[in-house]
Amino acid sequence: MHLTRPETPVDPAGHADPGGEAGMATAEYAIGTLAAAAFAGLLLALIRSGSLTGALQSIIESALSV
Numbered sequence: 727m728h729l730t731r732p733e734t735p736v737d738p739a740g741h742a743d744p745g746g747e748a749g750m751a752t753a754e755y756a757i758g759t760l761a762a763a764a765f766a767g768l769l770l771a772l773i774r775s776g777s778l779t780g781a782l783q784s785i786i787e788s789a790l791s792v
Contacts, residue, residue, distance in 0.1 A: 772778055 773782065
């Protein structure tokens with residue numbers, strides 16, 4: 727039984743992880759998802775405020791009229 731850390735860190739799947747960053751991707755995905763949700767909420771608030779509705783409507787109408 728080994729009570730010390732192995733020379734090369736191992737990720738949960740049992741693969742060698744020389745950088746010792748096993749599990750970091752989950753935290754990075756969580757931060758990215760949170761940032762995307764916050765950005766979507768900001769865009770939704772801007773669109774619902776009415777100030778951009780006219781501009782967006784004219785852009786969509788000009789794109790559809792081509």
